[in-house]
Amino acid sequence: MPNPSKPKPTKRGRGGEKRPVPPYFVYVLTCCDGSLYVGWTTDLEARLGAHRRGTGSRYVRSRLPCELYASRVVDDRGAALSEEARFRRLTRAGKLAELAAGEVWRRRPGNVRPAKRRD
DSSP, X not given: OOOTXXXXXXXXXXXXXXXXXXXXXXXXXXXXXXXXXXXEESOHXXXXXXXXXXXXXXXXXXXXXXXXXXXXXXXXXXXXXXXXHHHHHSOHHHHHHHHHHOSSXXXXXXXXXXXXXXX
């Protein structure tokens, strides 16, 4: 989790000017079939809008509507990719347990439905 007392990191642009590094978010969506989708982005609101319009990802496009269930801010792109991969490897029960603990995830309660049974 980012340290609020640290100064914001900056990058050098093409002209050598300093520019702020955007925040990186890892987010979890719930889809209409009860499935969970995890991804990362630097602009959470724009990414959610893309998912809702059906232009975000093929997985979510076929399971609309979707809602934001939880998100967290991480330090950099590498941390976002690692956290996304780690979370994807968890079982559904493990994902829900981690989200319910809510230690590092900002959760929007009441958005997860039980997964539909496939017989």
